[in-house]
Amino acid sequence: MADDTLSPDPGSWRRKDLLDTDTLSREEIALVLKTAEAMAEVRSRPMPKVATLRGVTVVTLFYEQSTRTRASFEVAGKAMGADVVNLTASGSSVEKGESLVDTVRTLEAIGADIIVMRHSKSGAPALAARTTKARVVNGGDGQHAHPTQALLDVFTMQQHLGDLAGKRVVIVGDILHSRVARSNLWVLMALGADVTLAGPATLLPQTLAGASEAGRCRTTTDFDSAIEGADVVMALRIQKERQATGLIPSLRDYIRGYQLNETRLARAKPGALVMHPGPKNEGIEVAPSVAAGAASVIDEQVANGVAVRMAVLYLMAGRAA
Amino acid sequence: MSELLIRGGRVLVPARGIDALLDVRARDGVVTEIGAALEPAGGRVIDAEGCIVTAGFVDLHAHLREPGFEQKGTIATETEAALRGGFTTICAMPNTEPAPDSAPVLEALVERLARDARVRVFPIGSVTRRRAGKELSEIAELAAGGCVAISDDGNPVADGRLMRNALALASAAGMVLSEHCDDPELNDGGVINEGRVSERLGLAGQPAAAEVAAIARNIALCDATGARLHIAHVTTARGIELVAGAKARGLPVTCEVTPSHLFLTEDAVAGPGPEPAYDTNARVNPPLRTEMDRLALVHALNEGTIDAIATDHAPHAIEDKLCEFDYAAPGIACFETAAGTLLTQVARGELQLSRVIEALTSGPVLAWGLDSREKGLGSIEPGGVADIVVLEPGREWTVDAAAMASKGKNTPLQGATLTGRVRVVVVGGEVRWESEESDG
Numbered sequence: 001m002a003d004d005t006l007s008p009d010p011g012s013w014r015r016k017d018l019l020d021t022d023t024l025s026r027e028e029i030a031l032v033l034k035t036a037e038a039m040a041e042v043r044s045r046p047m048p049k050v051a052t053l054r055g056v057t058v059v060t061l062f063y064e065q066s067t068r069t070r071a072s073f074e075v076a077g078k079a080m081g082a083d084v085v086n087l088t089a090s091g092s093s094v095e096k097g098e099s100l101v102d103t104v105r106t107l108e109a110i111g112a113d114i115i116v117m118r119h120s121k122s123g124a125p126a127l128a129a130r131t132t133k134a135r136v137v138n139g140g141d142g143q144h145a146h147p148t149q150a151l152l153d154v155f156t157m158q159q160h161l162g163d164l165a166g167k168r169v170v171i172v173g174d175i176l177h178s179r180v181a182r183s184n185l186w187v188l189m190a191l192g193a194d195v196t197l198a199g200p201a202t203l204l205p206q207t208l209a210g211a212s213e214a215g216r217c218r219t220t221t222d223f224d225s226a227i228e229g230a231d232v233v234m235a236l237r238i239q240k241e242r243q244a245t246g247l248i249p250s251l252r253d254y255i256r257g258y259q260l261n262e263t264r265l266a267r268a269k270p271g272a273l274v275m276h277p278g279p280k281n282e283g284i285e286v287a288p289s290v291a292a293g294a295a296s297v298i299d300e301q302v303a304n305g306v307a308v309r310m311a312v313l314y315l316m317a318g319r320a321a
Numbered sequence: 322m323s324e325l326l327i328r329g330g331r332v333l334v335p336a337r338g339i340d341a342l343l344d345v346r347a348r349d350g351v352v353t354e355i356g357a358a359l360e361p362a363g364g365r366v367i368d369a370e371g372c373i374v375t376a377g378f379v380d381l382h383a384h385l386r387e388p389g390f391e392q393k394g395t396i397a398t399e400t401e402a403a404l405r406g407g408f409t410t411i412c413a414m415p416n417t418e419p420a421p422d423s424a425p426v427l428e429a430l431v432e433r434l435a436r437d438a439r440v441r442v443f444p445i446g447s448v449t450r451r452r453a454g455k456e457l458s459e460i461a462e463l464a465a466g467g468c469v470a471i472s473d474d475g476n477p478v479a480d481g482r483l484m485r486n487a488l489a490l491a492s493a494a495g496m497v498l499s500e501h502c503d504d505p506e507l508n509d510g511g512v513i514n515e516g517r518v519s520e521r522l523g524l525a526g527q528p529a530a531a532e533v534a535a536i537a538r539n540i541a542l543c544d545a546t547g548a549r550l551h552i553a554h555v556t557t558a559r560g561i562e563l564v565a566g567a568k569a570r571g572l573p574v575t576c577e578v579t580p581s582h583l584f585l586t587e588d589a590v591a592g593p594g595p596e597p598a599y600d601t602n603a604r605v606n607p608p609l610r611t612e613m614d615r616l617a618l619v620h621a622l623n624e625g626t627i628d629a630i631a632t633d634h635a636p637h638a639i640e641d642k643l644c645e646f647d648y649a650a651p652g653i654a655c656f657e658t659a660a661g662t663l664l665t666q667v668a669r670g671e672l673q674l675s676r677v678i679e680a681l682t683s684g685p686v687l688a689w690g691l692d693s694r695e696k697g698l699g700s701i702e703p704g705g706v707a708d709i710v711v712l713e714p715g716r717e718w719t720v721d722a723a724a725m726a727s728k729g730k731n732t733p734l735q736g737a738t739l740t741g742r743v744r745v746v747v748v749g750g751e752v753r754w755e756s757e758e759s760d761g
Contacts, residue, residue: 023595101643121645122523123599142647144523144597179523205520245509 010035010318017129017136018312020145022186029151029190035311036155036304042079043307053082056317059112060139061103061128063089063119068278068302069139069149073116076309082317085112100124101131108132114316117141122179135316143177149277150183152308154191156301157232160273165192168269170226172198172258173236173285175219176205180236180277185217192216196230198223199258202247223258230268234275235260235285251284261287265295273297324348324364325750330374330711334701335675336683345374347707350750355701365752367745369711373674376682377409377440377708377748378660379699381470381499381577381689382553382631384652385411385442386728387433389418394636394728399656400439402634402727404754406656407681407743409708410441410691410698411634415452416474422447422458427466440748441695441708443469448487448498452476457487464494469689470551472499475606475651477535479505485542492548497575497689499551502535502560503527503607512647514608518587522597524646527608529557536560540567543574551688552576554633556607558617565626575688577631578618578680581653581733583672584662585609589733590646601642601649603733605635608651619666622680623673629685630677632659636729654722654729662734664714664741674714711745713756718742 012031021029042050058077060070070086077084087107089095094103100119107115114135117125122142129136140146154164161167169188175181175197185208188195195217197204209217220226227233238254248254260274274296276286291298325347332343332355344359345352383403386394403411413434421427421444434442446463450456452473460471471491477500478484484500491498508527513519515526536552540563543550555561555576567574587609592598603609621627635652642649663681666672686692686699697705720737722730746754 019596099640099644119645121647123597123646126597126599127643127645142523143525176520177523182521182523207517208520 010315013315013318017125018147018316019125019129019136019138020186021147021150021183024187024190026190029154029187032151032308032311032315033155033158035314036308039310039314040304040307042310049079049081051081052314053077053080053317056082056113057085057111058082058114058116058313059085059087059107060116061087061107061118062139063094063124064140066118066139068305069118072302072305073139073309076306076313079306079310080314082313100127104128104132108134114313137312137316140179142179144179145183146179147183148305148309148312149180150187151312152301152305153184153234153275153277154187155308156275156297156304157273160297161231164188166194167231168194168196168229169232169234170196170198170230171234171236172223172260174203174238174242175199175236176203177239178236182208184234189216196220196226198226200248200254203242224264224267227264227267230272232273232275233260233265233268236277237279238281238285240281255284259285259287260290262290265290271295275301278302323750324362325367325707325747325752326359326361326364327367327369327374327709327711328359330369330372332374332701333675333678334376335679336700337702340675345701345709347709347747347750350707352697352701352703352705352707354703367711371713371715372744373712373714374701375678375710375712376699376701377710377746378407378681379685379691380408380411380632380634381551381629381685383411383413383634383656384416384636385413386636387417388430392638393641396433396437396442397439398726398728399634399636400437400442402654402656402725404439404746404748405726405743407660407710407712407746408440408632408656409710409746409748410443412443412445412469414472414474415445415447420447420452421463421468422450422452424459424462424466427463427468431467439753443467443691443694445469445499446471448473448478449483454479454483457483457490460487460490460496461494464496468496469691469694470497470499472501472553475501477501477503477505481538481542484539485546488542488548488550489546492546497549497551499553500539501553502532502539504531504534507531507534512604513590514587514610516587516611518591522591522599529559529610529614532557532607533559533563536563540572540574543567543572547573549573549575554579554582554607554631555618555627556582556610556614558614561617561621561626565621568626575628577629577685578622578627579633579655580630580659580662581605581633581655582609582615583618583622584666585733586612586615599646600733601644601646602653602731602735604646604649604651605633605653606651619671623676625676627680628688630659630663630680631685632656634727636727637731638728639730642731652731653733654725654727654731656727657725658720658732658734658739660712660743661718661720661739661741664712665739668714668740707747707750709747710743712741713744714741716740716742
């Protein structure tokens with residue numbers, strides 16, 4: 001294998017678990033992003049693997065469907081020589097009624113060093129983290145947090161924009177139910193960006209903007225004004241059941257007010273980035289021409305996801321050693 | 322039979338205007354004498370110097386879990402917990418399996434209570450069959466069988482027409498209807514108060530408006546029928562405002578508040594640490610609310626708007642709480658911490674002692690007319706039943722769930738230091754519980 005020495009020192013990572021971005025310091029964020037740069041370099045090699053995590057067992061425990069997050073963690077672990085075991089709720093003893101606590105204890109007994117967990121219920125990774133000595137990485141929990149998504153998002157933004165201090169980021173869509181919006185908000189705040197959360201009145205939080213100590217966050221229902229001069233526009237996935245539960249009148253109505261289309265994008269700063277955490281509903285959150293257009297970094301987000309997750313696993317495993 | 326003398330305590334009986342250092346004598350289960358420097362007459366003498374002596378507490382809202390959910394609690398374990406908490410009379414909510422919705426189920430429950438209960442227990446019947454909110458229970462029969470009230474407990478009676486009829490029938494049968502005021506559609510799967518904490522933690526919220534709207538509807542139905550309405554566990558500032566307004570108009574409305582909602586806020590779910598704890602022991606329905614709501618309840622208790630402090634004691638098994646927050650059963654095991662949190666709030670100067678004692682004793686008795694069932698309940702008066710509690714107001718102690726008598730160890734107060742505890746509990750003239758001797 002290629003050079004195993006990776007420059008950032010995992011010893012400066014002090015956390016047992018990575019559950020959200022809200023308590024990450026600027027230094028911790030910088031450490032992850034700097035490590036991710038080294039990992040991106042590894043990924044660019046002809047032989048894009050190292051053996052740093054040989055002997056480390058990573059279990060991905062997914063109670064909810066996922067394509068990119070699960071695959072991305074698996075590729076990340078394997079790229080560093082970890083043994084990666086993938087478990088999904090369907091087809092495991094979870095279907096037989098096993099509790100989360102028992103499942104996590106079982107994985108610890110089997111020898112899991114790091115458990116990457118996706119769950120439809122907010123706070124489930126916090127419970128897992130309390131239950132086990134294994135490191136727990138939140139791969140997305142309910143409407144709460146998705147820290148590695150937020151970290152890969154800011155990694156992608158920094159690649160294009162450099163320092164994010166003072167940069168204007170607009171997140172549009174179902175903010176209220178979005179773990180991606182929350183985790184992005186905390187990390188963007190920490191890095192000094194100005195964040196606007198835009199969406200239909202029924203899908204906007206009432207208190208999150210005020211919750212940030214930095215206070216550089218606002219919410220608005222007026223996406224057209226919010227997008228003026230934006231450096232980044234991130235559209236979120238809208239769950240189709242929001243219509244059935246009466247939160248929005250129709251997807252058509254949503255598109256009218258909140259789809260990121262070419263007319264709206266033209267109001268943003270020239271060269272503004274278009275982002276989406278995926279999976280997209282084609283033709284709903286982002287107009288197809290914009291998603292496939294020059295401003296879109298959606299595919300880069302996915303590629304960067306591997307590097308950022310390598311960084312996270314590397315730092316967590318360092319804590320394990 | 323037995324004689325008992327409780328000497329030197331601060332006897333506090335707000336309903337009778339008594340607040341003085343006095344002695345209380347009980348004989349053969351009833352209070353015989355209240356006075357200064359009473360002489361021992363051969364029976365047990367309890368030195369209550371430095372303590373508060375009051376009537377046994379009366380709880381309008383408790384869950385004993387039996388029959389049907391004995392893994393969470395039984396009549397024996399939960400009435401023992403009540404006893405240790407100073408509650409000598411409790412009203413048992415009907416969310417059992419089966420629910421007391423008819424005479425045969427009620428009779429079986431009354432038999433079990435007679436056999437196992439460590440304190441007085443009055444059953445509450447269900448408003449509707451199986452608490453399903455569709456057809457009324459046989460209300461008059463439940464009254465005849467000993468129910469003091471009817472309630473569908475955690476299932477609010479959603480159908481306004483059914484509620485109106487239930488109110489009228491219950492009142493005619495001499496019972497109160499105790500209603501969990503809540504709009505299930507507005508709540509829509511919510512698991513904590515909607516607001517700052519729910520948004521931060523990504524948990525579905527229960528808006529205050531769901532409680533306020535239901536209180537408003539039920540007060541309107543009380544107005545329409547003239548029937549007695551009891552509003553269970555009010556938790557919102559706007560809700561208690563509506564109750565105060567209804568009372569000012571002379572409507573026969575009473576209400577209760579829980580010690581948990583007086584003491585804690587939604588922040589208990591997140592916990593004290595930097596990362597949210599998602600403490601399932603702080604999940605309760607109705608949810609812990611904001612500090613603004615909590616202060617409104619404190620104010621309303623001190624003002625006299627709140628008739629009763631009711632525990633909503635709700636024991637759960639370990640597995641009901643050791644799980645994802647959304648899956649956790651709502652409820653707090655409250656009997657054994659209630660006096661502690663309330664006296665702590667008195668010590669902080671937040672709550673008035675006399676109002677707390679009133680809301681634990683004569684307030685609930687008056688609200689539901691319970692003195693017609695047992696003379697002197699909620700009071701200390703000559704000729705009345707000798708249910709008496711001795712409290713040590715200054716005593717500090719630490720909550721230890723494992724040491725609680727309740728099967729439910731589900732308290733969000735685990736490890737908290739409280740000021741004030743229950744020292745002696747007398748039921749029917751007999752000392753039934755004493756905490757280990759105080760060294761003070």
